[in-house]
Amino acid sequence: MTDLAAAALYQRLAGDAPPRVLDVRNAQEFARWRVEGPRPVDVLNIPYFEFVEREEASVRKVTDWIGGRAGDLVVVCAEGGSSAYVAEILQGRGLAAANLAGGMVAWGLGTTARPVTASGPVRLWQVLRFGRGCLSYVVARGEDAIVVDPHRGIDAYRLLLEQERLRLRAVFDTHLHADHVSGGSALAQDAGVGYHASPRDFEGATVPVEELVDARPVRIGLLEVLPIVPLATPGHTPGSTSLLVADAFLLTGDTLFVDDVGRPDLGGQAAAWARDLHQTLHERLRPLGDAVVVLPAHASSLAGSGTAGALAGALGDLRSRNRAMRLDLDTFVREAEHAAGSTPPEYARIRAINLGRETAAEAELTELELGKNQCALSRR
Amino acid sequence: MAEYRTVDARGLKCPMPIVKAKKEIDAIPVGEVLRVIATDPGSVLDFQGWMKTSTSYELLKQEEGQDEQGRKTFVHLLRRKA
Numbered sequence: 001m002t003d004l005a006a007a008a009l010y011q012r013l014a015g016d017a018p019p020r021v022l023d024v025r026n027a028q029e030f031a032r033w034r035v036e037g038p039r040p041v042d043v044l045n046i047p048y049f050e051f052v053e054r055e056e057a058s059v060r061k062v063t064d065w066i067g068g069r070a071g072d073l074v075v076v077c078a079e080g081g082s083s084a085y086v087a088e089i090l091q092g093r094g095l096a097a098a099n100l101a102g103g104m105v106a107w108g109l110g111t112t113a114r115p116v117t118a119s120g121p122v123r124l125w126q127v128l129r130f131g132r133g134c135l136s137y138v139v140a141r142g143e144d145a146i147v148v149d150p151h152r153g154i155d156a157y158r159l160l161l162e163q164e165r166l167r168l169r170a171v172f173d174t175h176l177h178a179d180h181v182s183g184g185s186a187l188a189q190d191a192g193v194g195y196h197a198s199p200r201d202f203e204g205a206t207v208p209v210e211e212l213v214d215a216r217p218v219r220i221g222l223l224e225v226l227p228i229v230p231l232a233t234p235g236h237t238p239g240s241t242s243l244l245v246a247d248a249f250l251l252t253g254d255t256l257f258v259d260d261v262g263r264p265d266l267g268g269q270a271a272a273w274a275r276d277l278h279q280t281l282h283e284r285l286r287p288l289g290d291a292v293v294v295l296p297a298h299a300s301s302l303a304g305s306g307t308a309g310a311l312a313g314a315l316g317d318l319r320s321r322n323r324a325m326r327l328d329l330d331t332f333v334r335e336a337e338h339a340a341g342s343t344p345p346e347y348a349r350i351r352a353i354n355l356g357r358e359t360a361a362e363a364e365l366t367e368l369e370l371g372k373n374q375c376a377l378s379r380r
Numbered sequence: 381m382a383e384y385r386t387v388d389a390r391g392l393k394c395p396m397p398i399v400k401a402k403k404e405i406d407a408i409p410v411g412e413v414l415r416v417i418a419t420d421p422g423s424v425l426d427f428q429g430w431m432k433t434s435t436s437y438e439l440l441k442q443e444e445g446q447d448e449q450g451r452k453t454f455v456h457l458l459r460r461k462a
Binding site: 028 | 396399402425428429430433434
């Protein structure tokens with residue numbers, strides 16, 4: 001049995017000879033969420049119980065699908081057990097089949113880190129949680145580093161910090177996340193550093209939070225030489241705060257993505273928050289130059305997320321190409337109201353967990369985070 | 381309930397509940413019922429899917445419950461039709 005780790009599968013899907021994916025979960029789970037890569041993935045769904053019931057016919061389905069084509073196969077299920085069972089059957093028939101270790105649970109937590117800037121006084125890494133399209137960041141100068149918008153798999157950040165010989169000095173969340181469980185507080189407490197976030201979003205929090213104040217540079221020890229200026233950018237949430245790093249990088253959280261903007265309807269006040277968001281995009285960001293690099297907390301598409309290059313865009317390019325940024329106020333608000341959907345039911349629970357008011361066991365955390373994020377305005 | 385042949389798949393993750401149940405259901409006489417007790421919540425949709433793959437079986441009922449250890453259980457009643 002060949003086991004493949006989630007990050008290794010993602011790298012292979014980005015490479016020259018991407019493997020095919022045989023997903024052996026039931027049809028409902030497959031329809032809800034599946035393995036995606038920087039390019040379309042050749043995927044087939046045959047539930048494992050079809051192999052249990054009709055092994056011969058199921059194997060034939062697989063060989064018919066592959067045809068005479070080269071390349072190997074990765075079998076995927078929810079937690080890695082059924083896919084191992086099917087991979088073994090296929091290997092017994094002489095097919096090169098690997099197993100995604102840990103299944104979609106591991107896929108949902110897997111990350112890959114790419115440098116945004118390879119040189120210069122400020123170094124920046126973008127951490128892509130590829131299964132969910134979430135982006136987070138490590139920013140460093142010298143040996144000092146901060147982490148922004150970490151997800152709950154905090155070992156990924158610890159590992160990166162260790163590899164780069166960096167010392168964690170502070171952790172930030174750009175807003176109170178509702179689509180995923182934040183690792184911010186845990187990562188900060190573990191390292192004995194401050195957890196910085198908007199008091200507006202974190203009202204009533206039981207986790208210790210150091211308050212971000214609009215336009216007041218954050219000073220953390222030696223990072224005084226690395227100015228981090230919080231900019232209040234409300235709209236996706238009332239407390240959404242973008243971080244301007246070294247006057248060159250804008251970490252926008254879920255306010256502004258490369259191809260879209262964040263949903264303003266998750267608080268049940270689509271029109272009011274959409275007005276805030278429009279003002280943010282046009283008034284609050286106006287002083288920033290076109291060369292400022294926007295680094296969002298979500299990717300609406302993984303295209304271009306291969307082994308090189310971060311998912312980012314120059315503010316000037318976004319001003320001309322991001323459709324949502326070009327709409328006038330009335331159209332923007334009208335479209336936001338029209339697109340306003342229901343808030344996924346698990347969001348309230350996730351918010352409460354991120355505030356420290358509620359706790360959940362690992363199995364529930366996995367369940368709460370199933371599927372892709374739904375934070376972008378137009379891509380749902 | 382007690383008279384049904386029972387597969388205890390508590391604590392087992394997929395594919396084992398269905399692998400074990402498949403072995404048992406093919407061993408019982410046609411017309412009889414097999415009771416499978418599992419703790420994996422994923423078994424609910426998987427047993428529904430599995431029962432649809434063959435005309436020899438029928439899914440009679442699925443029930444949630446709790447066992448003596450306080451674990452949430454999913455009980456599946458299957459009938460062998462042919």
